[in-house]
Amino acid sequence: MSGNAHDPETLARVYRSLRLIRRVEEEVARIYPSDKIKSPVHLSIGQEAVAVGICDVLKPDDIMSATYRGHAGYLAKGGDLKQMMAELYGKGTGCAGGKAGSMHLVDMSAGVLGMSAVVGTTIPIAAGYALALKREAQRKNTCRIAAGFMGDGATEEGVFAETLNFAALHKLPVLLVCENNGFAIHSPTSNRWATKALCERVATYGIPTHEISDGNVFSIREVAEKAISEIRAGGGPQFMECHTYRWREHVGPNEDYDDGYRSRDDFKPWQDNDQVALTGAMLDATARDAIDAEIEAEIAEAVDFAEQSPWPQPEELFSHVFAD
Amino acid sequence: MSGNAHDPETLARVYRSLRLIRRVEEEVARIYPSDKIKSPVHLSIGQEAVAVGICDVLKPDDIMSATYRGHAGYLAKGGDLKQMMAELYGKGTGCAGGKAGSMHLVDMSAGVLGMSAVVGTTIPIAAGYALALKREAQRKNTCRIAAGFMGDGATEEGVFAETLNFAALHKLPVLLVCENNGFAIHSPTSNRWATKALCERVATYGIPTHEISDGNVFSIREVAEKAISEIRAGGGPQFMECHTYRWREHVGPNEDYDDGYRSRDDFKPWQDNDQVALTGAMLDATARDAIDAEIEAEIAEAVDFAEQSPWPQPEELFSHVFAD
Amino acid sequence: MSSPTDATRTLSYVEALQEAVEQEMDRDEKVFVIGLNVDDHKSIQGTTKGLIHKFGPDRVMDTPLSEDAVTGISIGAAMAGMRPIHVHIRMDFLMLCMNQLINMGAKAHYMYNGQLSVPMVSRSIIGKSWGQGAQHSQGLHSMFMHVPGLKVVAPTNAYDAKGCMIAAIRDNNPVIFVEHRLLYYTDAPVPEAPYTVEFGKARISGRGSDITLVGISYMLVECLRARNLLAEVGISAEVVDPVSLMPLDVDTIAASANRTGKLLVVDNAWTAAGASAEIVAAVCERPVSRPPRTKQLVVGRMGFAPTTCPTTPELEKDFYPNAATIASKAYAMVRPDEKAWIPDVEPTLPHEAAFRGPF
Amino acid sequence: MSSPTDATRTLSYVEALQEAVEQEMDRDEKVFVIGLNVDDHKSIQGTTKGLIHKFGPDRVMDTPLSEDAVTGISIGAAMAGMRPIHVHIRMDFLMLCMNQLINMGAKAHYMYNGQLSVPMVSRSIIGKSWGQGAQHSQGLHSMFMHVPGLKVVAPTNAYDAKGCMIAAIRDNNPVIFVEHRLLYYTDAPVPEAPYTVEFGKARISGRGSDITLVGISYMLVECLRARNLLAEVGISAEVVDPVSLMPLDVDTIAASANRTGKLLVVDNAWTAAGASAEIVAAVCERPVSRPPRTKQLVVGRMGFAPTTCPTTPELEKDFYPNAATIASKAYAMVRPDEKAWIPDVEPTLPHEAAFRGPF
Ligand SMILES: Cc1ncc(C[n+]2csc(CCOP(=O)(O)OP(=O)(O)O)c2C)c(N)n1
Ligand SMILES: Cc1ncc(C[n+]2csc(CCOP(=O)(O)OP(=O)(O)O)c2C)c(N)n1
Ligand SMILES: [Mg+2]
């Protein structure tokens, strides 16, 4: 852990982000049985540190893309919470007017490039955006970057390999991040991966890789900071494999340790390693309480906003099929 | 070079196969301007050693699949020459009744699984066939294997990575062979590959790999022999990257050293390394002449067969759309 | 054998699919199931239930997320004589393996002039409601109808689900098997003994004389409901279930349309260059009699709105045809001179309402 | 602006495409070309000629064989405001990137409610003859017509090629640009100054009164030849070129069909659930007048044989419609009571015969 990572401002900011995501998703889970959120929700509870550790280093005008398990990334990158909550409710004030639901969140004003419900789809899209950013950088003297998040399952799709090759060949300013939670739905990596040598494989493209096993938000942040500054300097793509653990079921609000495919014992070490709690414990109680209170107010306001917002107008069904 | 590779029978057989392919393709090139062969022909002239070195070790009931550049593989595996020539002529007696042309050769009686004109397509198909062979081996006490040939360009397709992972995970009896001739059409690997570390990449799947740079048919054969016996014994897939050089244009009968994308100087070392000539020189002249004469007769017969064969009947257009 | 009469028990569509696969796996050791999560405790909504325990991982194979390769691997295994059933939990994911399905699966038998064949089934499930949205809701069967060499079936009830699945497994061609999730919990009498439902034979699901409604996949259910609504206003609708889309039983549909003079095809898909276009065009281009009829055949199509599918229920409800909109359109076709009529009914069926999240 | 009158020069289709792209690249630095071998000496049959020298490798990008990723990369770049033109030397290869085109390209603008758009062009070339066969000959445009969010154009002459290409590049949506190789060496007057051809406007390529022939892509050429053959037997055929398939100008086609009473759609593709089905269905379902016409509209479709494309010319010639078979079918539609007529003409056009191998 670098000293830098622990400077009070960073600490507070990181904690705030972790806690916000955790609490928003807990709130989503709480609301879910009411059927007000008619959208498949893939919660990141337990996985927050990956999105937070990386997005904390991204600048507001950098770009981030992710998957249907995208609440964490959306919020960590600064996506609007009220619009997200309204989107989950299917309201017209949602970030995509109710058309996207939980799986395709977007907020371009915060650099949140749309998420996708088809595994792997956003990997080349992040790279393509980075291609445009590379061209932009040739005219400016700074380089914006794109960070593309994916699950471990996504790395099995051919498009992942294709994208790595292209991104390395063209030295695109893209950081690819695998959130390895060990499962694709209920299928463990052992059913799907011939070996665990993911980073070694990516390295064969000439891409610097980083495997972070401890789940620690500051470990992730520190690696990301260095990687991102190198990418920004024109060094080409980098890759991070962050081990993590999904605390809830694949999709939906509940735990599923009794379903037989994994056990509460597997969960235990990750639970003990809870980054929200551990990071919170580094703050003094007053500061933490203030942040917590702020977050609760923010969430309450967002839920209220979602509840009060109108449904989209029927004619919205036909808007934005084609761009003008 | 193992002593074994040079035993007189093997030597004669390997030479025969190399020479047959070379001469057949030269004959195709000779006939081509007559417009009797109305099929895009992708000649393997100069690349024969790869198909021959590997197929010489395969058993008749092993399976081989390849690409549109498939004459060499077809013949090396023992595909019927007369039917091949008739197929190029579009005749009803062709290996696919005139429906396949040069790009989709097939001869299941010789274990030649169909070729494909879409790059990469046959890679998972060879693996799938191998899956069936693995099941078959569980009931018998021998294991047939499948060899899947591909170009260097094919390794850029996502399906290559997907297939490697699956084949390694399930220990399929498949030998994947990359004929790296340095080009996809006119695009050099430097325009397409981030690095040259193909074998290293494949190895990360836990697949034994072999890079053979000298283009020597016996080097290839020796590696293949060991690899194939290990695969047959249940060791799972292996991978060979064989460097080679395409002497003629990408498609068609001519040379193209004046087109600017490569030079005759690049060709020179490969020309000096001509495996047909070098292998022939290891034979005594009488033996070689006998083989050569046999081959000429065989080719003449095949061309004659193709010329004399009838066109397919018009109703054949509608046959085999669906299997009964 | 395709008459449901000898059934003494009732199964759900899910159970019928499961039973079909289990019976065929018992019968023929070449049959195997492959696809992500086919072996887990959720067992693809129950459709692969128990198979892993009975047949083991060699015949019930979990896979990596590699749709393209796994399709190619299934094709290769099929060429070698095996009979893979490849499961896709959303039809949308077939877009990842189009190259293998279209350029190889559909063509191998022909391109190799009969030397190889590809006896495989691609099961593809269509999602609806609960925010399935843009990428989890598509009915893309028309793309497969377009390409010679593929068969496409979309059974709408448990009886046909079992019979079509057994027929698909025994078929020596690639079969795209279309399953709408809202049909999963519908019940029908299903015989226990294995049986096949022949492809290319449409069913008359309800007799009528004023208009012919053709309902594809889940839209058959909505057409049957529309038929009831129409009956209340004195319109007698005949409802036809094509069951298989390729081969397509144009004879039965055209005969019905010629009888009623009106044809409305309702697809669980977009209409543009879709199955509904095919059915309308195929019927219209048939020479019925010569000299041509004096009465113009009145035809119409309904399907998804010409938009991407939105997730919010408020917009989604107008994305799909339903019994009321179908009845309304049929009414306008039968009584063109009367003013528009929209029946006042709940758009949601009980089993549809039962389809709650998480998914 | 879509009138060819002000042209003083003649260009081939190839030259027209090349000029369109070069002019747009000059005009807008966001435009770039990407695809395998776009920068080599053969320059995609000349359609990208000189671009690499003028604009350099950043704007004329050779690629690995990675259709899926390169499509996604193009989409991503387009989302960031660039205007990629992605070149596929065979339409068949689009099957490798269906996921990106269908699940992302077509949907992004809608799914993200307008926050993003995807201004890109996918150029796809259709092959014919010289043994193109199963996997190098497919016209798969109907798959793209089916999915909302994509535009599909298939210009049939050099004038439209240039105007449609410029319009496609400037369009803020993904456009599937369909190019038939046999059209490449056809000439037409083409203005030098940049101009656009509006999508969704069909052209009447030849006036007539007895039957309407709609020719899609290369089949327009065969329809025009058929028109000449029909004229010899006193039948006056109107030939319509849809130019763009999505949006589709049903008004113009339907008006023509209603005038002639007969509609024959000839596609350079299979008919099942294809563009020809769409056009026939769209025309038939239009309420023309009320009460309905007393005369039945006679409709028909032609397209690829319902088989995979064989390579041998002996079978391939029956795989495609040609002027003679089109004229024959039109004749039967116009004069149903007379005996069949097949004009005795060479099936091959001069520029078609000029299309020799190697490719
Ligand atoms: C291409 C594709 N195949 C299958 C699915 C079904 N599916 C939805 S989520 C998921 C698991 C993906 O696992 P991973 O990439 O590890 O992400 P995680 O859910 O663990 O975050 C699968 C298989 C899909 N959405 N897209
Ligand atoms: C999927 C796909 N993309 C593009 C093409 C066009 N194409 C035909 S051959 C070829 C070159 C492939 O190179 P490689 O795999 O190295 O094989 P080689 O021709 O060198 O033997 C290409 C790009 C194709 N046939 N299939
Ligand atoms: Mg995972």
Ligand SMILES: [Mg+2]
């Ligand atoms: Mg090559």
